[in-house]
Amino acid sequence: MDSRVSELFGGCCRPGGGPAMGGNLKARGAGGSSSCGGPKGKKKNGRNRGGKANNPPYLPPEAEDGNIEYKLKLVNPSQYRFEHLVTQMKWRLQEGRGEAVYQIGVEDNGLLVGLAEEEMRASLKTLHRMAEKVGADITVLREREVDYDSDVPRKITEVLVRKVPDNQQFLDLRVAVLGNVDSGKSTLLGVLTQGELDNGRGRARLNLFRHLHEIQSGRTSSISFEILGFNSKGEVVNYSDSRTAEEICESSSKMITFIDLAGHHKYLHTTIFGLTSYCPDCALLLVSANTGIAGTTREHLGLALALKVPFFIVVSKVDLCAKTTVERTVRQLERVLKQPGCHKVPMLVTSEDDAVTAAQQFAQSPNVTPIFTLSSVSGESLDLLKVFLNILPPLTNSKEQEELMQQLTEFQVDEIYTVPEVGTVVGGTLSSGICREGDQLVVGPTDDGCFLELRVCSIQRNRSACRVLRAGQAATLALGDFDRALLRKGMVMVSPEMNPTICSVFEAEIVLLFHATTFRRGFQVTVHVGNVRQTAVVEKIHAKDKLRTGEKAVVRFRFLKHPEYLKVGAKLLFREGVTKGIGHVTDVQAITAGEAQATMGF
Ligand SMILES: Nc1nc2c(ncn2[C@@H]2O[C@H](COP(=O)(O)OP(=O)(O)OP(=O)(O)O)[C@@H](O)[C@H]2O)c(=O)[nH]1
Numbered sequence: 220m221d222s223r224v225s226e227l228f229g230g231c232c233r234p235g236g237g238p239a240m241g242g243n244l245k246a247r248g249a250g251g252s253s254s255c256g257g258p259k260g261k262k263k264n265g266r267n268r269g270g271k272a273n274n275p276p277y278l279p280p281e282a283e284d285g286n287i288e289y290k291l292k293l294v295n296p297s298q299y300r301f302e303h304l305v306t307q308m309k310w311r312l313q314e315g316r317g318e319a320v321y322q323i324g325v326e327d328n329g330l331l332v333g334l335a336e337e338e339m340r341a342s343l344k345t346l347h348r349m350a351e352k353v354g355a356d357i358t359v360l361r362e363r364e365v366d367y368d369s370d371v372p373r374k375i376t377e378v379l380v381r382k383v384p385d386n387q388q389f390l391d392l393r394v395a396v397l398g399n400v401d402s403g404k405s406t407l408l409g410v411l412t413q414g415e416l417d418n419g420r421g422r423a424r425l426n427l428f429r430h431l432h433e434i435q436s437g438r439t440s441s442i443s444f445e446i447l448g449f450n451s452k453g454e455v456v457n458y459s460d461s462r463t464a465e466e467i468c469e470s471s472s473k474m475i476t477f478i479d480l481a482g483h484h485k486y487l488h489t490t491i492f493g494l495t496s497y498c499p500d501c502a503l504l505l506v507s508a509n510t511g512i513a514g515t516t517r518e519h520l521g522l523a524l525a526l527k528v529p530f531f532i533v534v535s536k537v538d539l540c541a542k543t544t545v546e547r548t549v550r551q552l553e554r555v556l557k558q559p560g561c562h563k564v565p566m567l568v569t570s571e572d573d574a575v576t577a578a579q580q581f582a583q584s585p586n587v588t589p590i591f592t593l594s595s596v597s598g599e600s601l602d603l604l605k606v607f608l609n610i611l612p613p614l615t616n617s618k619e620q621e622e623l624m625q626q627l628t629e630f631q632v633d634e635i636y637t638v639p640e641v642g643t644v645v646g647g648t649l650s651s652g653i654c655r656e657g658d659q660l661v662v663g664p665t666d667d668g669c670f671l672e673l674r675v676c677s678i679q680r681n682r683s684a685c686r687v688l689r690a691g692q693a694a695t696l697a698l699g700d701f702d703r704a705l706l707r708k709g710m711v712m713v714s715p716e717m718n719p720t721i722c723s724v725f726e727a728e729i730v731l732l733f734h735a736t737t738f739r740r741g742f743q744v745t746v747h748v749g750n751v752r753q754t755a756v757v758e759k760i761h762a763k764d765k766l767r768t769g770e771k772a773v774v775r776f777r778f779l780k781h782p783e784y785l786k787v788g789a790k791l792l793f794r795e796g797v798t799k800g801i802g803h804v805t806d807v808q809a810i811t812a813g814e815a816q817a818t819m820g821f
Pocket residue numbers: 398399400401402403404405406407417418419420421422424481482483535536537538539593594595596597
């Protein structure tokens with residue numbers, strides 16, 4: 220937690236001010252993280268054997284874990300070796316949750332040896348056979364030459380291997396879309412998800428409403444979700460050739476769910492809820508090229524940093540201004556990103572090669588911040604963003620995912636609907652365990668601190684039926700005739716064995732990001748922890764009697780309305796007017812339902 224994030228809130232720093240930290244990252248090389256965070260122009264070790272000046276001669280040594288595999292060559296393997304290679308591919312795919320990247324022509328230590336054309340062709344043929352055996356497709360991401368002063372040109376080929384989906388288990392990445400009002404968020408989403416360019420007067424945005432009946436079916440949220448699929452060959456699957464979300468899900472191996480968060484300041488609570496509750500894998504911050512950092516941009520940037528959501532930036536509307544204006548906006552962003560409070564490494568993406576590198580480096584280091592410059596009207600550079608989104612790997616590793624799945628079931632309730640002929644439906648995210656149709660769970664805490672029994676009648680992901688829900692996945696669960704009035708956003712549905720604890724008093728280590736005067740005991744704030752959002756009063760500031768902007772402390776809060784289910788370690792954000800703070804829960808004072816009823820006045 221960095222108290223300097225406070226500089227992004229409350230207008231206490233000059234736009235674009237602050238000393239330059241770190242350096243720009245030049246998009247270079249295949250899959251290499253070696254240049255991450257390195258200052259611009261820093262010389263690489265070793266001989267310049269990589270040929271092209273902007274290609275490093277080495278990749279980092281192959282990691283045992285993860286979904287990246289180096290292969291020097293795959294020419295005519297014996298049957299025994301072929302079987303071994305297939306097993307290895309299954310493992311890499313599992314590590315990447317259905318996606319793996321093969322670097323052909325590279326030694327395990329990362330040395331870029333390269334293959335002559337004939338050997339490369341034979342190797343790719345073997346890779347294709349391996350992929351067929353495991354039910355995957357391959358796509359060449361990029362090829363590059365290495366120059367060893369030999370007469371025969373040698374190449375490295377980077378290949379994406381992606382499993383054809385089975386039983387709804389496509390890879391699902393959630394991207395929260397942030398940005399000032401009118402920066403072009405809905406337009407960009409319209410263009411990406413509908414496949415038709417905008418006319419500069421909101422046509423693409425209107426196209427989204429063509430499917431309003433679907434978007435609105437059962438949804439009352441002010442946050443909207445848009446989906447963009449990629450098939451196993453890496454091709455876009457969207458509404459341009461599919462009629463329904465079900466069709467998109469069926470044909471996709473990977474699904475990007477965009478969470479369109481409101482841009483206007485008055486909807487800040489919705490934006491915060493979207494970021495804390497929907498557990499996005501990353502965020503896309505849209506900045507209009509002609510206005511630069513304006514309105515809520517700085518605040519949205521601060522929120523993503525405070526909540527540690529990795530983000531990339533899209534500078535939109537480049538068709539509206541001169542090249543120099545676009546460059547000025549990019550420079551302004553780079554300056555802010557390098558400020559001590561952000562400490563990011565900007566990486567301008569100007570080619571497909573950059574987009575591939577950006578996706579890989581973004582996944583390896585949360586500090587790398589790719590910047591795209593594009594137009595939703597002319598379509599300029601839109602393809603680079605698609606390449607990036609297609610390749611972007613899951614940002615949590617398979618071990619973390621496995622561990623979460625071993626835990627007891629816990630589902631966060633973010634939305635509640637009543638659907639005709641279905642009954643009560645809740646939308647949210649499974650934060651741990653597995654959830655199947657027919658599971659018996661308990662939901663709570665209710666206002667008087669109880670947990671109520673219910674049965675999961677059916678599950679849908681992206682509006683398609685799904686039998687098993689795994690940790691990290693978002694879904695809607697039908698609860699039959701369970702009384703909707705007993706539910707509220709912020710509840711959890713958990714396995715009865717969990718015996719969930721509830722609290723109305725908790726402590727958190729916080730840093731005050733911005734406060735007009737001083738922050739003391741008795742002050743009331745809206746607290747956001749995951750899907751929990753409630754007013755709480757500051758009961759005590761440990762070892763201090765007041766806090767000023769940028770100061771840290773352990774603070775005791777008391778919820779005013781009803782008890783909540785909180786976990787130690789959970790990230791917390793609070794606000795009231797211009798006052799804002801972040802932190803994490805350090806202690807919860809567990810109470811029983813009886814105590815809750817007594818303390819909360821039931
Ligand atoms: N010329 C041009 N116009 C664009 C581009 N992107 C968006 N626009 C226009 O900008 C206007 C605002 O775009 P929106 O997509 O509604 O902006 P928004 O960020 O979603 O706004 P809120 O939902 O209100 O936060 C619309 O009239 C779009 O047609 C672009 O790349 N070039």
